[in-house]
Amino acid sequence: MSKTYSMLGYAGLLPFIISTGLILMGQTLFSIDPLMLFITYSAIILSFLAGTLWGRESSKVHYLNDDKLLIISNVVSVLAWVTIVINHLYVSLIILMLGYVVVYRLDKQQWRDKTLSDDYIQLRTYLTGVALVCHVIVIGIGN
Numbered sequence: 001m002s003k004t005y006s007m008l009g010y011a012g013l014l015p016f017i018i019s020t021g022l023i024l025m026g027q028t029l030f031s032i033d034p035l036m037l038f039i040t041y042s043a044i045i046l047s048f049l050a051g052t053l054w055g056r057e058s059s060k061v062h063y064l065n066d067d068k069l070l071i072i073s074n075v076v077s078v079l080a081w082v083t084i085v086i087n088h089l090y091v092s093l094i095i096l097m098l099g100y101v102v103v104y105r106l107d108k109q110q111w112r113d114k115t116l117s118d119d120y121i122q123l124r125t126y127l128t129g130v131a132l133v134c135h136v137i138v139i140g141i142g143n
Contacts, residue, residue, distance in 0.1 A: 009123050015041045016134040023141055038138055039092050042131070043080040046099045050076035053106055056115070069106065076102060090139065097135045104128045 019041065022034035029037060053073040076099045083092035104124060111121040 006123060009127050012045065013127060013130050016131050020134045020137050023138055035089060035138070038134075039089070039096070040084055042096045042135070043083050043092075045131070046080040046096055046103065047077040049103045050074070050080070050099070053103065056110070072102065072106065093135050093139050097132055100128055100132060100135075 015037070019029075019034045019038040022029055023038065028034060050073040053069055057069050057073075079095050079099055083095050086092060107116060107124050108121060110116045111118070
C-alpha cells in the first residue's frame, strides 16, 4: 500500500477528531455548529466507503457481480444522506455507526476472500475504530 494511501486515510480522521474536540469544548468553527460538521462529514465519508464497495464490485472482469453488495452500498449511501436531513442527532449517529460497521464487515469479508490486502484491512480497522470512538464520544456528550 502506498504512503499516500495511508496518509490520506489518517488525514481523513482529522475532521472527526477536530469536530469531536470542538463539541467537547463547546466551541464552533467559523460559527458552524460542530455537531453539524461531525454528522455531515461522517455521512460523506460513509457514502464514500460505500462507493468503494460499488467500485470494487463493478470493476470485476467477470460478469458475475454480487447484486447484494451493490444494493447494500446504495442503501448505506442513501442512509448516510438521511442522517443529514432528519435533524435528529442520536438517530443520525446510530445510523452512521451501523453503516460503518456494515461497510467494515463487508470489507473484512472481501479480505477473507483474498480480494483486499492485509495492509488495507489493517488501515481500515484502525480508521473505522477511531471514527466509531468519536461517534461514541459525541453520543456520550449529549447525555
